Amino acid sequence: MKRFRILIPGWSGTGVRVADAVGAEDGREQQKPVSDEAHSAFTQPDGVGDPTAPEDEQPTSEFTVPEGLETLQAEPEGSAFAPPSTYSAQHSPAAYTGVPGMPMARMTESPWQDRMRTMLRMPVGDRPVTEPAQRHGEAGPAVPRVLDLTLRIGELMLAGGEGAEDVEAAMFAVARSYGLDRCEPTVTFTMLSITHQPSLVDDPVSANRTVRRRGTDYTRLAAVFRLVDEISAPEVDVSLEEAYRRLAAIRRNRHPYPGWLLTCAAGLLAGAASTLVGGGVLVFFCAALGAVLGDRLAWFCAGRGLPEFYQFVVAAMPPAALGVALKLLEADVKASAVITGGLFALLPGRALVAAVQDGLTGYYITASARLLEVMYLFIGIIIGVLVVLYLGLQLGAQPNAEEVLQITQRPLVQIAASMVLVCTFAVLLQTERRTVLIVSLNGGVAWVTFGALHYAGDVPPVPSTAVAAGLVGLFGQLLSRYRSASALPYVTAAIGPLLPGSATYYGLLSIAENRLDAGFASLTNAAALALAIAIGVNLGSEVSRLFLRLPGRAKRGAAKRTRGF
Numbered sequence: 001m002k003r004f005r006i007l008i009p010g011w012s013g014t015g016v017r018v019a020d021a022v023g024a025e026d027g028r029e030q031q032k033p034v035s036d037e038a039h040s041a042f043t044q045p046d047g048v049g050d051p052t053a054p055e056d057e058q059p060t061s062e063f064t065v066p067e068g069l070e071t072l073q074a075e076p077e078g079s080a081f082a083p084p085s086t087y088s089a090q091h092s093p094a095a096y097t098g099v100p101g102m103p104m105a106r107m108t109e110s111p112w113q114d115r116m117r118t119m120l121r122m123p124v125g126d127r128p129v130t131e132p133a134q135r136h137g138e139a140g141p142a143v144p145r146v147l148d149l150t151l152r153i154g155e156l157m158l159a160g161g162e163g164a165e166d167v168e169a170a171m172f173a174v175a176r177s178y179g180l181d182r183c184e185p186t187v188t189f190t191m192l193s194i195t196h197q198p199s200l201v202d203d204p205v206s207a208n209r210t211v212r213r214r215g216t217d218y219t220r221l222a223a224v225f226r227l228v229d230e231i232s233a234p235e236v237d238v239s240l241e242e243a244y245r246r247l248a249a250i251r252r253n254r255h256p257y258p259g260w261l262l263t264c265a266a267g268l269l270a271g272a273a274s275t276l277v278g279g280g281v282l283v284f285f286c287a288a289l290g291a292v293l294g295d296r297l298a299w300f301c302a303g304r305g306l307p308e309f310y311q312f313v314v315a316a317m318p319p320a321a322l323g324v325a326l327k328l329l330e331a332d333v334k335a336s337a338v339i340t341g342g343l344f345a346l347l348p349g350r351a352l353v354a355a356v357q358d359g360l361t362g363y364y365i366t367a368s369a370r371l372l373e374v375m376y377l378f379i380g381i382i383i384g385v386l387v388v389l390y391l392g393l394q395l396g397a398q399p400n401a402e403e404v405l406q407i408t409q410r411p412l413v414q415i416a417a418s419m420v421l422v423c424t425f426a427v428l429l430q431t432e433r434r435t436v437l438i439v440s441l442n443g444g445v446a447w448v449t450f451g452a453l454h455y456a457g458d459v460p461p462v463p464s465t466a467v468a469a470g471l472v473g474l475f476g477q478l479l480s481r482y483r484s485a486s487a488l489p490y491v492t493a494a495i496g497p498l499l500p501g502s503a504t505y506y507g508l509l510s511i512a513e514n515r516l517d518a519g520f521a522s523l524t525n526a527a528a529l530a531l532a533i534a535i536g537v538n539l540g541s542e543v544s545r546l547f548l549r550l551p552g553r554a555k556r557g558a559a560k561r562t563r564g565f
Contacts, residue, residue, distance in 0.1 A: 116169035116176075143205055145240055146178045147194055151209040152247055153224060154185070154192045159214045160221040161488060163354055164363040167192075170225075173232040178240065189369035216350065217430040218489040223250045229484045255430050259299075265427040266345055267292040269496070270319065272421040274341030276447075277502055278408040282333050286326065287341035290319030294342065309380045316346055316384030324392030327399050336404045336505060339385065343501040344421070348377045349533065350429070350492045356534030357541075382508060389512040404506045409455055418447035418497040426493040435489050438479060443494040446472045450498060465498050465529050466536040472498075473540025481544075491537055500529035 154171045158164075164187040171185040171194060185194045193208035227246055230236045238246075257265075270291030271284040279287065294315035301311045319342020326335035355370030392399070422443030426436045446468045453464035476490035507522030 116173045142240065143180065143196060143198075144207070146175060146180055147196060147205065147207040149178075149240065149243055149247070150174045150185070150194055151192050151207055153228060154187065154194075155209050155211055156224050156247075156250070157221065157486075158187065158192065159211050160218070160224075161214075161216055161350055161354055161492075162221065162486060163357045163361070164188075164366045165358070165361045166486070170228045173228055177231045187363070187366065189366045216428075217255060218426075218435075218486070218492075219256050219430050219432050220250055220253065222432055222435075222485045222489060223253070225485045256433065257427055257430060262428055263292055263295050265424040266295040269421055269424040269428065270341040270345045272341075272417045272424065273344035273496075273501060274337040275417040276344075276414055276421065276497060277337050277340050278406070279334050279337030279341065282331070283335075283337045283341075286322045286333075287319060287338045290322040290338060290342050291345045293318035294346075309376050312346060312377050312380035313384040316342065316381045317388050318342070319345075320385045320388035320392075324388060324395075324397050324399075327392065327397040328395060334403060336399065336509075340404070340501045340505045343381065343385070343504055344496065344499055346381050347499045347501065347504070347530075348374050349495055349499050349530070350488075351377070352530050353492065353495065353534045353537050356531065357538050360535070360538050381504075385505070385508050386512055389509060393512060399509060404502055404509065407502070409451075411451065414451065415444055415447060419444045421496045422493050425496040426489070429489070429493055431489045431493065439490055439493045442472055442475050442479075442490060443497055445475070446494055447497040461525075462528050462532050466532040466539075468498055469495055469533045469536025470540035470543070473537035474544050475540075476537075477541040477544035487541060491541075495533050495537065498529075498533050500526035503529060 150171045153174055154167050157167045157170055167187045168185045171187075171192070172183060175183040175185070175194065175196070180196050182197045182199075183194060186192070190211050191208060192211065193206065195204050195206045197204040224247075227238075227243065227250070231238050231243060267288035271288035274283045274287035294317065297318065298311040298315040301314055302308075320339050323335045323338040323342075326333055326338060351370055351374045355367050355374055357367075358364075358370060359367030389399070419440045423436055423440040425443075426439045431439060449471055450464050450468040453459040453467060454461055457464075472491055472494045473487075476487045476494065479490045480487040503522050503526035507519045507526060510516075510519030510522060
């Protein structure tokens with residue numbers, strides 16, 4: 001047996017450590033040395049028991065539940081010893097309890113339009129912070145993509161003729177649903193912008209988009225409203241990618257009605273309007289033919305890139321020409337009804353209602369731009385009709401100005417004509433097929449109300465028109481909330497029978513005959529009727545809020561912009 005030393009550096013003292021090892025030259029197993037270093041410092045020596053410290057000296061964790069309290073784990077909610085339960089902000093306990101006997105309104109009990117309008121009119125610091133309706137990643141919402149989606153949705157709505165207040169409400173709903181609370185959307189006639197500021201110390205992020213093209217398609221508008229309704233609903237999961245995909249599908253969808261059907265609808269609208277003001281069968285077909293020719297000429301001008309002003313000038317000429325031709329042929333018909341029917345198909349009632357609505361809700365810049373648009377279109381119609389009437393007078397036509405205002409009362413025929421007029425107007429506005437019948441009934445109710453007040457009750461035309469338009473706005477708003485859609489498809493077409501076609505034509509004919517006082521007085525009366533329609537529709541929409549559950553018991557702050565100081 002041989003002994004040897006192993007030098008292990010790194011020890012203190014002499015710098016080495018000596019260890020004995022036993023090696024066997026004949027390949028026998030080595031034996032481990034038994035030394036104190038082979039034992040842990042915390043190992044008890046052999047023969048010594050494990051001493052137990054007194055109970056009062058044992059260390060305890062401050063998180064350990066004391067003995068006897070285990071049964072409190074099943075305590076009901078509210079106990080001081082019960083573990084906290086996790087809940088979302090949407091299912092959290094009520095932080096406010098109302099006065100006994102007084103019902104408490106919640107923000108989630110009303111439609112998203114009213115909730116968003118209410119919060120938009122609050123200062124930013126006073127708006128309630130709610131849990132986002134849609135989920136996002138751990139890194140937070142993708143701010144640029146959310147702002148871009150919001151602007152694209154607002155662009156489709158504004159291009160479709162929606163009011164500025166509803167566009168802002170939809171943009172605000174989308175932004176808040178994806179986690180952007182501190183947002184401020186702004187809508188003008190051609191510009192959309194939105195600003196998001198994450199906190200008071202962070203830089204704001206702004207984005208804007210310009211509305212270049214406008215086209216009336218209420219089917220597309222209804223689809224956008226359904227998308228916004230699902231995005232703002234907590235129970236429906238709509239990711240950003242899904243929202244983008246659905247929005248792209250909405251933009252790509254074709255119009256529900258082909259071009260030839262729209263042309264036929266324009267003719268039927270003019271024919272129904274001529275019947276409404278006292279025309280017969282021949283007048284019906286002449287008015288329909290004039291409207292079809294005017295529509296085709298307008299499409300031709302649009303394809304050549306002419307502005308909309310000249311399109312209206314050209315579209316107003318064929319109905320007026322047919323009316324003058326009937327007078328030159330001395331046909332025993334009411335020729336003025338042909339021109340009046342053509343005017344019904346051209347008067348910009350949709351733009352006028354939107355303009356007055358924006359003005360009444362405090363969006364004065366957008367309202368001024370819309371009114372200016374209405375004025376240009378109306379002037380285009382006046383120029384087109386006046387040119388033809390002047391030429392007819394030079395050729396020897398003798399139109400009877402008094403017969404324009406003499407409307408034969410045929411209640412059943414006029415009610416049927418008004419419903420046909422509304423139905424064709426709804427088709428021209430690309431309204432959904434399932435909505436056309438409801439809109440036609442709403443327009444029939446409007447004409448029955450106007451006829452009962454004006455013809456049977458001898459009420460002046462302006463208040464009669466305002467009351468009938470108020471019912472249109474009331475029923476249209478209730479129907480739109482029932483279907484979670486825009487109110488425009490239920491309102492715009494239904495005001496068709498109330499448009500001031502006869503007063504407009506009488507004023508134009510008086511001006512052509514050089515009776516300027518009577519002409520301008522009649523045009524002023526037509527403007528008063530148009531404003532009565534717009535204000536009545538808006539008032540009916542506001543009255544409908546009495547039947548809806550609004551946040552804060554209808555404490556919808558008014559637009560405090562002008563108070564006289």
